[in-house]
Amino acid sequence: GDSVTQMEGPVTLSEEAFLTINCTYTATGYPSLFWYVQYPGEGLQLLLKATKADDKGSNKGFEATYRKETTSFHLEKGSVQVSDSAVYFCALSDQGAQKLVFGQGTRLTINP
Amino acid sequence: DTAVSQTPKYLVTQMGNDKSIKCEQNLGHDTMYWYKQDSKKFLKIMFSYNNKELIINETVPNRFSPKSPDKAHLNLHINSLELGDSAVYFCASSSLYNEQFFGPGTRLTVL
Numbered sequence: 001g002d003s004v005t006q007m008e009g010p011v012t013l014s015e016e017a018f019l020t021i022n023c024t025y026t027a028t029g030y031p032s033l034f035w036y037v038q039y040p041g042e043g044l045q046l047l048l049k050a051t052k053a054d055d056k057g058s059n060k061g062f063e064a065t066y067r068k069e070t071t072s073f074h075l076e077k078g079s080v081q082v083s084d085s086a087v088y089f090c091a092l093s094d095q096g097a098q099k100l101v102f103g104q105g106t107r108l109t110i111n112p
Numbered sequence: 113d114t115a116v117s118q119t120p121k122y123l124v125t126q127m128g129n130d131k132s133i134k135c136e137q138n139l140g141h142d143t144m145y146w147y148k149q150d151s152k153k154f155l156k157i158m159f160s161y162n163n164k165e166l167i168i169n170e171t172v173p174n175r176f177s178p179k180s181p182d183k184a185h186l187n188l189h190i191n192s193l194e195l196g197d198s199a200v201y202f203c204a205s206s207s208l209y210n211e212q213f214f215g216p217g218t219r220l221t222v223l
Contacts, residue, residue, distance in 0.1 A: 036214075042216060042217075043202060043214040043216040043217050044214040045214070046211055046213070049211060098167065099157040099160060100145075100204075102156070104152070104154055
């Protein structure tokens with residue numbers, strides 16, 4: 001079945017550092033790919049998405065590019081802030097299945 | 113003007129009890145979902161309803177019974193609660209094949 005693998009956390013960085021959170025996927029079809037963020041004590045919010053190969057999703061300084069050849073959707077940000085501290089989830093949705101399959105989540109902590 | 117709302121936010125109960133969690137969305141979506149997030153933050157789909165019809169049921173014990181009285185509501189009833197049911201339960205909604213919007217979650221603790 002479909003699956004998503006994220007880099008293990010937790011990840012701790014200093015403010016203004018460069019962030020990469022790796023995400024790879026396995027899918028039989030042509031899934032849409034997502035990054036969701038969960039701030040402490042809150043629900044999940046969609047951060048960005050990409051629906052086809054080579055699409056780049058971006059939001060709030062975060063970017064991720066849908067790489068079909070490497071089955072990856074790595075999340076990047078050039079300069080992180082303390083307010084970016086949260087748990088980040090990579091996910092895919094096979095349109096035929098209509099469900100989201102999540103990675104295990106990566107906890108990110110940014111220190112001032 | 114909350115998009116997807118859930119009640120209650122916290123639920124503490126004894127083993128063996130029956131409890132319900134309610135979900136409502138005001139986005140006009142036709143598809144609603146229940147996800148379970150365990151203590152390690154892993155998220156997994158439980159159920160999905162489209163226009164009040166069950167379309168996904170992911171190997172969930174039959175103690176869990178979703179009910180959709182209309183397109184804007186999807187409630188989750190749990191019978192004979194067990195310790196392992198302790199988790200955060202998230203409701204979500206979407207238009208078919210579009211991005212999902214999540215509720216704030218219900219933290220269930222079974223003692």
